[in-house]
Amino acid sequence: MPGTETYACPPSVCDSSELILGFVNTRPTGNGQPELLDDRTGLADWLTRAGRADAAPTATYADAIAAQELRAAFVTILRSHAGCVDDDAAVPDAETYLQRIAERYPLTPRVSAEGCTLVASQSGVPGAFGSLFAAVADLAARGGWSRVKVCKNSSCHSGFFDKTRNTSGLYCSAACGSQASMRAYRSRLRTA
Template identity: 60%
Template sequence: MQQAAAEMCTPAVCDSSDLLLGFVNTGPLGGSPDRLTGPEDLAAWLARTGLAGGTATGAVVTGADAVAARELRDAFVAIFRAHSGCEDGEAALPAAEDYLERIAPRYPLTPRLSADGVRLVPAQDGVLGGFGALFAAAADLAARGGWARLKMCKDPSCHTGFFDKTRNSSGLYCSTACSTRMAARAYRSRTKNAAVEGR
């Protein structure tokens, strides 16, 4: 199983999944605060990920950009929750897919060809290029068969985004700790129900 996981997470796949997961995990997860509340937060995230591009040459990150980032993040979260089989993700999926289809033309991508192959890169820089890089990462993962492996942890006290490295893409939790916590919770629930039924 470890070999299959290693093969699944090639450097290119890991780069794309790390970018997308880093983005969705800026949300208020497990009681942590939202890390994209304003333009300063978004500018800092773009700089940390190396997507600042034109922001260093005078592009300004605005409050509207931060709102757009949160809306884009919410759409990705809905899709990743649907990948995990979460009911709320399934319910939110049509709206998320419609939203992404509507906004995708704002962030055009350009094919970059080399001897190693072709990859999509943002046609713009600055904030728009940063958002475009997220679409490029999604396209890369889809082409490599890794898109459905991006999920949100089903532990309600966590909900962290993760890349499912299991052989059959059956992972539901981001870590052993979350899996153990949920197994213990399910056991306590079964024990309680059995005690009630035995009365």
């Protein structure tokens, strides 16, 4: 039907974005979600949900802290995709961190008749973190990286994949967009 088209998401882009979003959405948010990577058990749970159950038994508290730092850098980048980064230095700092830390999680090309994908070269927790970088590389190669964003609604900040035609989506749902609009409207009323 005309007017009902949505952004076509090739399966691997969706798989890649789901991995990144599943990782990003483990942080505490304004909607009451607690920190899900606060200890070894939390990280092991995420690893299992992300299909890396092989890494779950070896996860340590130090790995959980490393995961939180990695997640914070990704969140900063995704916030910049939605245009909601307040600190001008935050994005370059996050980019520098990600470039430096990516060296710890090398990727290997896997060539097949269908094409080439990058996969983590290591197993365990380092392999799981490497798979996040492989997902980013896949999204970037397919033009979907800028569509992975963090909701601009201050009471949400959940990660989402922007399926709008022109990549202008700022909210993870219509409800979040409505809340933000209502908040802005009330703010204008108070100042008037």
